[in-house]
């Protein structure tokens with residue numbers, strides 16, 4: 187028994203050796219004087235796929251914006267790759283290896299697809315052509331339409347442009363705010379498949395999704411947020427199997 191127990195403890199230890207990428211602790215944040223998040227904790231390890239779900243207005247997007255330096259910091263900490271980044275501006279945070287795809291207004295509509303991707307690499311001296319090719323491999327329709335103005339594309343295609351642009355700097359962590367919003371059902375599955383592939387290529391994902399059940403099915407771990415506070419954290423599967431979570435947050 188003792189040996190079995192020791193083996194189990196070793197196994198448990200080995201599960202905890204994942205490299206911490208993002209560590210949010212006790213985060214208070216909001217807009218101006220208005221506090222939205224209270225004592226939020228959140229972790230993402232290298233290569234992990236994490237989803238945040240919760241009701242409208244829960245503060246999910248505010249968590250993402252806070253990681254990316256777009257809210258008013260009020261307390262706690264955001265640490266990325268062992269460096270405190272709370273209080274940093276978005277352009278500094280991009281340099282650290284975080285890409286962000288907001289829900290709305292996420293492309294330069296008057297620029298072509300290719301120009302949008304080039305903009306994604308604006309902090310580099312030269313646009314790396316191989317990175318553009320990599321995004322075209324990931325999103326073939328963007329290769330076909332590379333000279334089309336992004337503003338004239340469909341919602342799903344614009345979402346691809348936005349994701350491809352955010353991937354141009356090969357971030358360690360990609361923040362995706364409702365990537366399936368407004369897409370037709372068949373395109374939703376396609377979008378989730380693409381996100382799986384990006385994650386399989388090694389990029390950690392932190393995603394907010396209204397399509398909560400599908401997101402929890404796909405991710406490694408999930409957080410349920412309500413009224414700006416953590417409510418539940420577990421593997422996606424365990425959250426889907428949790429009766430309280432289902433009843434309160436997943437529509438039964």
Ligand SMILES: Nc1ncnc2c1ncn2[C@@H]1O[C@H](COP(=O)(O)OP(=O)(O)OP(=O)(O)O)[C@@H](O)[C@H]1O
Nearest residue numbers: 217220222240241242243244245246247248249394
């Ligand atoms: N720029 C802003 N200024 C002031 N309040 C804001 C701002 N953006 C969001 N809020 C408020 O913060 C709260 C949380 O909004 P947030 O968008 O983070 O929620 P959410 O969980 O992502 O919701 P949804 O699922 O509806 O997108 C809401 O009450 C919202 O009105």
